[in-house]
Amino acid sequence: MSTFAAAMQSAFGDDRVRAGVALAPYTTFRVGGPADWLIETRSSDEIESALSVARAAGVPVTILGGGSNVLIADAGVRGLVIRPRGGEVHDLGDGRVRADAAVTINGLVRWTINHGRAGLEAWAGTPGTVGGAIVGNAHFGGRLIGDLVSEVRLIARDGTRMDEPAKKLAFGYDRSRLQESGEVVLSAVFRVTVGDPAALRVIARESLAFRKRTQPLDTPSAGCIFQNPEPGRDVLPDGVPWSAGALVDRAGLKGAKVGGARVSRAHGNFIVNEGRASAAEIRDLIDRCKVAVRNRFGVDLREEIVYLGDF
Ligand SMILES: Cc1cc2nc3c(=O)[nH]c(=O)nc-3n(C[C@H](O)[C@H](O)[C@H](O)COP(=O)(O)OP(=O)(O)OC[C@H]3O[C@@H](n4cnc5c(N)ncnc54)[C@H](O)[C@@H]3O)c2cc1C
Structure with missing residues (x-):
């Protein structure tokens, strides 16, 4: 067994790190060859430790969110693929909610609607995760998701964690600084207002219907x-x-x-x-x-x- 595999096993246990995993099922295109290694992380701390083990072993790392904005090569991806899963949403109590990178946009929309928090309902039906949406600054109906973000918790490839305000993320149409920096999103804080769940649900349904009509x-x-x-x-x-x-x-x-x-x-x-x-x-x-x-x-x-x- 390689040193890297042994180190990952000692950090995560025997069955968490898998070798030669076909990535096609993890993408909405249903296309793509195998990852040398795949780990599905369950928390920010796990993302951090997977990055740290890979860095120590000199193994390249690729993050795969919902796989809804990628085309993965037939030959697959060399090194370690980290697929953040699960995640939580927390009301910070001051008109802001924090969502982990692994939370799906649809999960975040559902959470905010159910908790009477307005602002994200029109994003219903956007595939993928919070992490992927921040990296690509997802857009819908002429709006950019970055406009709703107040700050993002990141981890740099050297292991430094930081909370960056939105204005330092160079958000633009389909752009953020993360596309060049390779920083990994751990969570993001979104600004919300108070809303009536029934009214928010109507807006979410309109977005879903629009997508169904046009896509x-x-x-x-x-x-x-x-x-x-x-x-x-x-x-x-x-x-x-x-x-x-x-x-x-x-x-x-x-x-x-x-x-x-x-x-x-x-x-x-x-x-x-x-x-x-x-x-x-x-x-x-x-x-x-x-x-x-x-x-x-x-x-x-x-x-x-x-x-x-x-x-
Ligand atoms: C049917 C359909 C409709 C869509 N409609 C829209 C739309 O209306 N608007 C829109 O903007 N997009 C749309 N998309 C594209 C896609 O949903 C978005 O781009 C989405 O934000 C991608 O998120 P993801 O988690 O799937 O990212 P992925 O596809 O998994 O990854 C995209 C990029 O982000 C990186 N990445 C993912 N997570 C992290 C992380 N935590 N940290 C660092 N890097 C990370 C990956 O390495 C990759 O470079 C649509 C896609 C489909 C299939």
């Missing part, structure tokens, strides 16, 4: 593949909408297929896995969309999804 939710996907172009950053021909889905559609790619991967007919920014798509096929289709949009409109689409592993 292909019955087929595996990773949501939007591309970021929308941004005024000030991109230049679009007159009359062309600032929407990646519309650009893919107008470039003639809606419904296009590579192997088991298809650009959704319902939403030009979704690629769906129609059965046995490989990561290579999905990547190929993504590249075709980018080339077609560049050739037609002179716009370089940027991925919203994150590639994990070697492509």
Whole structure:
């Protein structure tokens, strides 16, 4: 047994760290090869100790939240994959709630509604975890989740824990500093107000209905593949909408297929896995969309999804 495996076993027990685990079932795309090692952590302290054991052994670490914004390579991911699970939500009593990174956004929405706390209800139906939403600054209906955040508890790769105010996280559309720093989210504090659960439930249901109407939710996907172009950053021909889905559609790619991967007919920014798509096929289709949009409109689409592993 490797020194790393032995150290993980001594920190977590025999059956918690698994070798050669297929990651596809842990992603909404249902695609991706094995992790060398996978641990499902149950608390911030466990995330910290897994990072510490891996650091001491020189083993690379990848964090996998809900797997709803990633494309994992067919060859899988080398090193240790940490998948935070469980987690808790606490009312801090001053118009703020703290949620662990592993809490799902839907779990957080349910908790806040049931406790009469308003602010997050419109995020109902957003797949993934608090950690993933902070890293990518999830967006819905023109709003960014970072706008609701007051601070985030992070752990740097060298093991330093810190509480960072939102203004230091460089939140932007689909952006946070964590994408470059590799810091790991342990928990986040959200600002809330007092609300009537029945009224909040109505808003949550409207969000769910909107998603059902506009997104292909019955087929595996990773949501939007591309970021929308941004005024000030991109230049679009007159009359062309600032929407990646519309650009893919107008470039003639809606419904296009590579192997088991298809650009959704319902939403030009979704690629769906129609059965046995490989990561290579999905990547190929993504590249075709980018080339077609560049050739037609002179716009370089940027991925919203994150590639994990070697492509
Ligand atoms: C049907 C569907 C609809 C969607 N709709 C939306 C939408 O409306 N708005 C939107 O913004 N997104 C949407 N998405 C994309 C996705 O839900 C969000 O990006 C979500 O926030 C990703 O969270 P996750 O936990 O699944 O992250 P993952 O996909 O697991 O990871 C994403 C990135 O975050 C990193 N990461 C995850 N957790 C942590 C952590 N604790 N610390 C450090 N790094 C971490 C990972 O390493 C990876 O780089 C949709 C996806 C699907 C499938």
